[in-house]
Each structure stands twice: as structure tokens, then as C-alpha cells.
Amino acid sequence: MGRAEERRARQKGARRAKRAAKSGGIRRFFTWKWVLGYVLGFCALLIGAFFVLYLWVDVPPANxxxxxxxNIYKYSDGTIMAKTGDVNRxxxxxxxxxxxxxxxxxxxxxxxxxxxxxxxxxxxxxxxxxxxxxxxxxxxxxxxxxxxxxxxxxxxxxxxxxxxxxxxxxxxxxxxxxxxxxxxxxxxxxxxxxxxxxxxxxxxxxxxxxxxxxxxxxxxxxxxxxxxxxxxxxxxxxxxxxxxxxxxxxxxxxxxxxxxxxxxxxxGMKFPVPIEPRPIPGLDGQAGYFVDSAKKELYKAGVDENEFEAGGWTVTLNIDRKKQKALEKAVRTELTDKLDPKKRKVDGDAQVGAVSVDPKSGGVVAMYGGAGATEHWTNNATRSDYQPASTFKPLILASALENGSATQDGTPITASTIYDGTSRRPVKGSDTAFAPPNEDNKSYGPISVQKAMNNSVNSVFAQMAVDVGLSKVKDTAMDLGMDGRVDNGFDVRPAMSLGVMGASPKQMAGVYATLDNHGKTVTPAIVKSAEKGDERPQLPDPVNGQSISRGAADSVTSVLTGVVDDGTGQAVRQQGQAVAGKTGTSDDNKSAWFSGYTPDLVTSVGMFGEGEKKQVSLKGTAGGGRVNGGGFPAQIWAAYTKTALSGQKASKFDLDTDMGAAVKPPPSPSTSDTSESPSSSPSASESTSESPSSSPSASESTSESPTSSPSGSPSDDASPSAPDPSSSSSAEGGFLRRDQQ
Missing domain, CATH: 1.10.3810.10 (Biosynthetic peptidoglycan transglycosylase-like)
Known part of the structure; x- marks a missing residue:
């Protein structure tokens, strides 16, 4: 073998040895035992890491x-009215x-x-x-x-x-x-x-x-x-x-x-095709008023505001869809369609608020707050910055009957008691001089309480309030549901007999519902129920306790049927249907009212003159003259009630009383009798005196200026119809005439 071949053989052997050494080293690390150990070690490492992760990670609070x-708001029948909140859940x-x-x-x-x-x-x-x-x-x-x-x-x-x-x-x-x-x-x-x-x-x-x-x-x-x-x-x-x-x-x-x-x-199952998508109900129209009122009721009942605003609540209201539509239509057809703000500035100042209540349950079945919450945020149905005017007079009579009050000469006050109805007659027995004028300064002479209520005679009820005691009248009004705060204008003075304090349609609906419910307290409630999951807050009972006796309440109801049959409320008469009610028109014609009821439904309609940052007169609205409670408010009431009660049998009041227009009245004083002043009334000679210059005028008022802008719609004419002299005084009830102060 030559040197070259020997060298090549040595090199080849060295390479083989090197490969063998290398291969033996790898095998030492990758035997099946080592591989199994690696796998088990890796698994142990993963398990340990997961164990650490398990201990380290806690269940966090919900995002x-x-x-x-x-929050879901529903009509009384379960139909969704509105949803609020960013998430529809x-x-x-x-x-x-x-x-x-x-x-x-x-x-x-x-x-x-x-x-x-x-x-x-x-x-x-x-x-x-x-x-x-x-x-x-x-x-x-x-x-x-x-x-x-x-x-x-x-x-x-x-x-x-x-x-x-x-x-x-x-x-x-x-x-x-x-x-x-x-x-x-x-x-x-x-x-x-x-x-x-x-x-x-x-x-x-x-x-x-x-x-x-x-x-x-x-x-x-x-x-x-x-x-x-x-x-x-x-x-x-x-x-x-x-x-x-x-x-x-x-x-x-x-x-x-x-x-x-x-x-x-x-x-046997078939594919259930879904309905077409629909927009989520919002807060347009009356829904915004409903939602705001419902929230206030719930907060007052103890529901935490922050918890409620977080969402998840289902709130069912007492609002009846049929009645609500009827109320909105009545406002539109009887007033707003007749308004033309471009032609008449006053038409743009006219606002309407109305509340309708079931007197048995206390539920608010319909409410009109204005043109819509997104256009006129102030809810006209719950605002209390306007005077209720003569719709307050029945409360004076209720207080007289409840307290067994008598006139200045000791005669018990009843529907047939005779008072002096002379305009600007100074009241007797008051430390504060007061001599209010009647509407158009008309004097009636000796007049029964029934006829004085029918014709809304200011001088009679000013004297009656003093006879009863102004503090007692205020107490009765508060018991019936009115706000008695002095800063709301409810000051104890003779002028309060004209209804110069502030009140809302909702308050007045509650007052009249209590009378309708035989004196049992009715506090109108818009919320029927509320729930969030299994949570159901306890809401106060809208009908709770006795405000005044049944006898006093039923007697006032009996008297108020005469207002409808023979007085200022004749516009609301309905064939065969018992109706009781009272008109009201405030000083300077800044507000006009009709609050009335049947045995099954109570509704208060208020009309307000709202200018920029102040109250203004409604005179000239829709091209007419003075706006009386017996005009637009009574017409809205009548149109609404007729539709709301359609399909129901006409009903009569079940009254426990022996006085008023709902029972056979005693003979009226003869013409010759009126020449002499009965012993139970102040003398006629005294009644002709003018009010002293120091006496407060009928215009005394504490109403606040509205802050929201008015809204209106188109109209024509709106003069109230004149009373029908031939109408009878029965409990069947009726509808309209003109009102006074």
C-alpha cells in the first residue's frame, strides 16, 4: 500500500470514529427512557404552571x-311603550x-x-x-x-x-x-x-x-x-x-x-319565521312624560336611583292604551287642530295638561303632558305653577260638610243654605278684608249653595271659607291631596277661596277621585308594578285610608252634578251618564280648567298660558275671546270621556246623601222671598258695598313663571257654548257652560 493510500485509510477511519462517538453521545440523551422523562417533566411543568395560574386567577366582578x-316601560296590557338605556337587554x-x-x-x-x-x-x-x-x-x-x-x-x-x-x-x-x-x-x-x-x-x-x-x-x-x-x-x-x-x-x-x-x-314542527325588525320605542311623544313620572314615583317609593339607572328593570304602568289614544285625540280635535301660532301669537302660548284616573284603583289610565317630551319637556300634567281657580270651590264645601260648619248666624251649611251672592260683597268674620267680584261683576242676591256652585259665585265661597275657618279649609284640601306648602301659594287668607294656590292636573284628578270614591283617599299612581329579576319593590297603595267622610264626599258629588246639568259645566253632559264636575278660570285668564268624573272615571284638564319665562293670558286663543273652563277644557274632557267609556253601560252615582242636585231639591226661594235676606245669610243691604281699597284683589297669585317654551298647532273658533236654561237637575249628569273666576 502506498503512502497516499495509507493516509486516506487513516483519514477515513478517523471520520468513522468521530461519527461513532457523536452518534453514541446523542443516543445517550435520546433513549426511550430519556424521552419519557422529558415528556413527563414537561407535563409536570405544565401542570405546575396551571396550578399556579389557578391559584393566581380569581373570578373577577362582572364587566x-x-x-x-x-329599562323597559310597558302599558297596562304588557305592550312595550319605551326602552331607555344604551344596551337593549x-x-x-x-x-x-x-x-x-x-x-x-x-x-x-x-x-x-x-x-x-x-x-x-x-x-x-x-x-x-x-x-x-x-x-x-x-x-x-x-x-x-x-x-x-x-x-x-x-x-x-x-x-x-x-x-x-x-x-x-x-x-x-x-x-x-x-x-x-x-x-x-x-x-x-x-x-x-x-x-x-x-x-x-x-x-x-x-x-x-x-x-x-x-x-x-x-x-x-x-x-x-x-x-x-x-x-x-x-x-x-x-x-x-x-x-x-x-x-x-x-x-x-x-x-x-x-x-x-x-x-x-x-x-310536526314548522320553522317559525320571525317578524320584520322594528325600531326600539323611544321617548318621543307622551312616552317621555310617562318615563319621567314613573321614575319619580319609584324613587319616592324607595328604589335606589343609581341601581335603577343601571338598567334591567321592567316597569308596567297603569296607562291604558285605548284611553291614552282617546285623550290624545281629544286634545288634538278639540284644541290643537284649531290653533295657528303663525297667525296668532297667543296660539303658540296655549298649553294643555290632563290626567285621567280610575277612582277604584287609583291608577293613572291616561295622561297628556304636552306636545311631546322632546319638544316641550315640562310635563303640563304634573306642573303645579298655575292656579286651579274655581275647581277649588268644591273643597270649601267639602270642608264645611266634614266639619259641620255653620254660617255667621249659626245656620248649618248645606246645599240649600242661602248666601248673599252680591258681587264685591265684603266677607264677614275675617281679619283680612276681602270683597271678590263675581264673573262680569254679576250680582245674584240671595242664592243657595247649590246654585252658587252651579254658577261659580265667588262672593258666596269667599264667605263660606271664612265661615268654615281658613285653616280647616286648608287641612281638608291637604287631606284630599293638594300641596299645602306656602311656597306653592297655599297661604291661609280669604283669597285662597278663589283657588289662587298652585296645583297640577294630577293633583286635582286625585282630589276629585277621592270625592268620587266616597271620601277614600286616592293618590294617582302611574306605576302599576316594577321588577328586576326576582326583585319587586313594595309600592304604596294608591287607595289608602279615608280623607273625609262618605257623607261629605257624596254630598259634594251630588252638588257637582248640578254644575254639569244647570251650570258652567254643561258642555260635558252625556245622555244617560251620571257626570259631576267643576269648571275653573283664573285671574287674567292665565289658566282654565275642567275637573269632572263619572262613577268609573275621573279626569282633570288644565289649559295654561305659557309665554317666555312668564305666565300669559289665554284670551284670544284660536281666534275667540276669553278662555273659560267650560270651553276648551270641558270640550276636551267630554270628547275624551265619551270615547273612553264607549261600549260601557251608562252608570249612576251610588250616593249616601240627602242634599244636592242628584236628589230631589227643596223648593227654590220664591221671587218674593228673595227680597228679604234669610236669617242664615248676611243681609242683602250689606252685600252691595264695594270692596275696601285695602282688601286684596281676586288677582292675588303666587304662581311661578314657566321655563319651557310653548308649543301649538292649528285652529279656528272656540267660544264656549251658552248654558241651556231648560236643562234639568238630575244625577244623570251633564256637560257645559261658561265659568268664572
Whole structure:
């Protein structure tokens, strides 16, 4: 062998030795024992890391988005009136969701939900890998994991969020019941159409409350969760409709497999096509007034304002949809259609407020607050900065009867008691001089209380208030529901007999409802019920206690039927229907009222002159002259009441009294009798004196200036109809005439 060949052989051997040495070293590290050790060590490291993560990660509080809900407001029949809040969600307890509807969600998302540990490790691992590789959103999560993601975490797709989801899901599954988790999942999921939670979805897709959903409809809602935008039937294309139908069938088939649905029942099911999308009711029109009034009632009843504003409440109001429509139509046809603010400035100043109450329940069944809360925020139905005027007079008589009061010469005050009705007659027995004029300065001479009420004679009721005692009159008014604060104008002085304090249509409706309800206290309530999940605050009973005796209340009602039959309220007469009521027109014609009632319905209508930052006269509204309570307010009342009571049998008052127009009246004083002043009344000779210069005028008022701008609509004529001299005095009730101060 040559040297060259020898050298090559040595080099070749060296290379072989080197390879052998290297190969032997690797094998030493990669024997099957070493590989197993590596795997076990890695698994131990993962388990240790997960254990540390499990101890480190706590179940966090719910995220703000998951807790955000809408507050739902409903009419008395359950129809949604309005929703408030940024998120259209209304959580419901699982007990309200039909069992088969609950099962549709389990069948759609997680058939083994009731037996699993709350997580899918394979699904989570797949999600982690795909998230790490940037492949976006991946499925495979359990219902528990989806609930945790919705309620506790964010929707971001990161590895850290997926790991937290896994740990928290395990803990939630250990700490909470399956029912709790299922309810949370169903209530926090997004269903499309702006609906979060199954109750909002049931309304959005089927216009139903969740408890009324069928299993077919539940299966559709469970299906739509997979892809809300693609599976919304109204927006889906042919492929989307095919996919959601396939998903719907999948859900129902899974229910049969799990014995949650009989196969025979499943075979007869048809796909439940959802309704077309509709806008979520807002706060336009009267709804804004309802919502604001409802919130004030709830806060007064003890509901925490912050908790309420966080959302999730369902508030059912006493508002009756039929009656509400009738009231709005009556205002429009009897007044606003006749207004033309461009032609007459005063037409733009005319505001109307009205409240209608069921006297038996105390519920506010209809309310008119103005042109709409988004146009005229001040609620004319609850504002109390205008004078109720002569609608206060029945309260003076009620106080007289309740207190067994007598005239200055000791004659008991009843409907037939004779007073001096001379205009500007100075009151007797008062430390404060007062001599109010009657409307048009008309003097009546000796006149019965009944006729004085019919014609709203100021001089009679000014004297009666003093006879009863001004403090007692105020006490009775407060017992009946009026605001007795001095800063609201309720000062104890003779001028209060003209109703110069502030009052709202809602207050006056409550006062007259108490009279209608035989003296039982009625505090008008707009809220029927409120609930949030299983929470139901205790609301005060709108009918509670006795304000005045039945005899006093029924006697006033009897007298007020005469106002309708023979007096200033003749515009509201209805054939066969018993009606009682009183008109009112304030000083300077800044407000005009009609408050009246049948045995089943009480309504107070107020009309207010609202200028810029001050109260103004209504004179000339709709091209007419002075606006009286017997004009527009009574006409609105009549048109509304006729429609609201349509279809009901005419009713009569059940009165426990022997006085007033509702019972056969005693003979009227003869013409010759009127020449002499009866002993029970002040002398006629005294009644002709003019009021002293120091006496307060009938214009005394403490009303505040309105701050909101008026709204109006188009009209023509509006002069009140004259009284019908031939009308009779019966309990059948009636409607209109002109009113006075």
C-alpha cells in the first residue's frame, strides 16, 4: 500500500470514529427512557404552571357591558311603550324561560352541559393554537366558557384571555349551579337586532315575552346565536336562510336525542319565521312624560336611583292604551287642530295638561303632558305653577260638610243654605278684608249653595271659607291631596277661596277621585308594578285610608252634578251618564280648567298660558275671546270621556246623601222671598258695598313663571257654548257652560 493510500485509510477511519462517538453521545440523551422523562417533566411543568395560574386567577366582578341593561316601560296590557338605556337587554330569571326553550340552547351549543366540568380542554387547546397562529375566532367552547367570556371577560382574541377563560370557567362551574350558568349565558348573549338577552330577543324577533315563546321559536333564537347578522331571517340571503334552517333542525334533533323533546312532537314542527325588525320605542311623544313620572314615583317609593339607572328593570304602568289614544285625540280635535301660532301669537302660548284616573284603583289610565317630551319637556300634567281657580270651590264645601260648619248666624251649611251672592260683597268674620267680584261683576242676591256652585259665585265661597275657618279649609284640601306648602301659594287668607294656590292636573284628578270614591283617599299612581329579576319593590297603595267622610264626599258629588246639568259645566253632559264636575278660570285668564268624573272615571284638564319665562293670558286663543273652563277644557274632557267609556253601560252615582242636585231639591226661594235676606245669610243691604281699597284683589297669585317654551298647532273658533236654561237637575249628569273666576 502506498503512502497516499495509507493516509486516506487513516483519514477515513478517523471520520468513522468521530461519527461513532457523536452518534453514541446523542443516543445517550435520546433513549426511550430519556424521552419519557422529558415528556413527563414537561407535563409536570405544565401542570405546575396551571396550578399556579389557578391559584393566581380569581373570578373577577362582572364587566360593565355585561351588566348594562335597558329599562323597559310597558302599558297596562304588557305592550312595550319605551326602552331607555344604551344596551337593549332585560335579564329574566330562569323560572320565566320555558323548560324546553332552555333545552334548545343546550342542544345548540353544548349537549353535555349538565354533566361536563365547565370546560372543553380540546376545544380550548385548539382555540389557543389558532389564536397564537393568528387564525382568529375559533369555536369549541362550552356554555360555561361562553358565559364567562360574556360576563367576566372581554371579547378580545388573545392567548392570555383564553387561559383566563379556562381557569375562571373551572372555578365558576365549581361555585355556581348549572341553572345559574345557563341563565347567565342566555341573558348575556347577543342575538342580533340590537337585542342582548333572551327577553329582548323574544321581543325583537317574535314580539313576545320570553315566557310565551314556543320551542320552535326558542330553537331559532338558540340557532341565531352562532351568527346573529348572517342568521337574522329578515336580512339573510338564500345561503344564510339555508344555514339557519339547518341549524334549527340540528337543535331540535339534538333535543330528541337527549329525550328533551318527543320525536312525534318534533316531526310536526314548522320553522317559525320571525317578524320584520322594528325600531326600539323611544321617548318621543307622551312616552317621555310617562318615563319621567314613573321614575319619580319609584324613587319616592324607595328604589335606589343609581341601581335603577343601571338598567334591567321592567316597569308596567297603569296607562291604558285605548284611553291614552282617546285623550290624545281629544286634545288634538278639540284644541290643537284649531290653533295657528303663525297667525296668532297667543296660539303658540296655549298649553294643555290632563290626567285621567280610575277612582277604584287609583291608577293613572291616561295622561297628556304636552306636545311631546322632546319638544316641550315640562310635563303640563304634573306642573303645579298655575292656579286651579274655581275647581277649588268644591273643597270649601267639602270642608264645611266634614266639619259641620255653620254660617255667621249659626245656620248649618248645606246645599240649600242661602248666601248673599252680591258681587264685591265684603266677607264677614275675617281679619283680612276681602270683597271678590263675581264673573262680569254679576250680582245674584240671595242664592243657595247649590246654585252658587252651579254658577261659580265667588262672593258666596269667599264667605263660606271664612265661615268654615281658613285653616280647616286648608287641612281638608291637604287631606284630599293638594300641596299645602306656602311656597306653592297655599297661604291661609280669604283669597285662597278663589283657588289662587298652585296645583297640577294630577293633583286635582286625585282630589276629585277621592270625592268620587266616597271620601277614600286616592293618590294617582302611574306605576302599576316594577321588577328586576326576582326583585319587586313594595309600592304604596294608591287607595289608602279615608280623607273625609262618605257623607261629605257624596254630598259634594251630588252638588257637582248640578254644575254639569244647570251650570258652567254643561258642555260635558252625556245622555244617560251620571257626570259631576267643576269648571275653573283664573285671574287674567292665565289658566282654565275642567275637573269632572263619572262613577268609573275621573279626569282633570288644565289649559295654561305659557309665554317666555312668564305666565300669559289665554284670551284670544284660536281666534275667540276669553278662555273659560267650560270651553276648551270641558270640550276636551267630554270628547275624551265619551270615547273612553264607549261600549260601557251608562252608570249612576251610588250616593249616601240627602242634599244636592242628584236628589230631589227643596223648593227654590220664591221671587218674593228673595227680597228679604234669610236669617242664615248676611243681609242683602250689606252685600252691595264695594270692596275696601285695602282688601286684596281676586288677582292675588303666587304662581311661578314657566321655563319651557310653548308649543301649538292649528285652529279656528272656540267660544264656549251658552248654558241651556231648560236643562234639568238630575244625577244623570251633564256637560257645559261658561265659568268664572
Amino acid at each position: 360593565a357591558a355585561a351588566k348594562a341593561e335597558a 332585560e335579564s329574566v330569571p330562569l323560572s320565566k324561560i320555558p323548560k324546553k326553550v332552555q333545552h334548545t340552547f343546550v342542544a345548540a351549543e353544548n349537549k353535555d352541559f349538565f354533566s361536563d366540568s365547565g370546560v372543553s380542554f380540546t376545544g380550548t387547546a385548539r382555540g389557543l393554537i389558532n389564536t397564537a397562529l393568528g387564525r382568529g375566532k375559533q369555536g369549541g367552547s362550552t356554555i360555561t366558557q361562553q358565559y364567562v367570556k360574556n360576563y367576566y371577560l372581554s371579547q378580545e382574541q388573545t392567548v392570555s384571555r383564553k387561559l383566563k377563560e379556562l381557569v375562571i370557567s373551572l372555578k365558576v362551574d365549581q361555585q355556581k349551579s348549572k341553572d345559574y350558568i345557563l341563565a347567565g349565558y342566555i341573558n348575556t348573549s347577543y342575538y342580533g337586532r340590537g337585542a342582548y338577552g333572551i327577553q329582548a330577543a323574544a321581543r325583537a324577533y317574535y314580539d313576545k315575552d320570553v315566557e310565551d315563546l314556543s320551542v320552535q321559536q326558542g330553537a331559532y333564537l338558540a340557532s341565531v346565536l352562532q351568527s346573529p347578522s348572517q342568521y337574522d331571517w329578515s336580512a339573510a340571503g338564500p345561503n344564510g336562510k339555508r344555514l339557519v334552517k339547518a341549524r334549527w333542525n340540528y337543535v331540535l334533533d339534538n333535543m330528541v336525542e337527549k329525550d328533551w323533546l318527543p320525536k312525534s312532537e318534533r316531526e
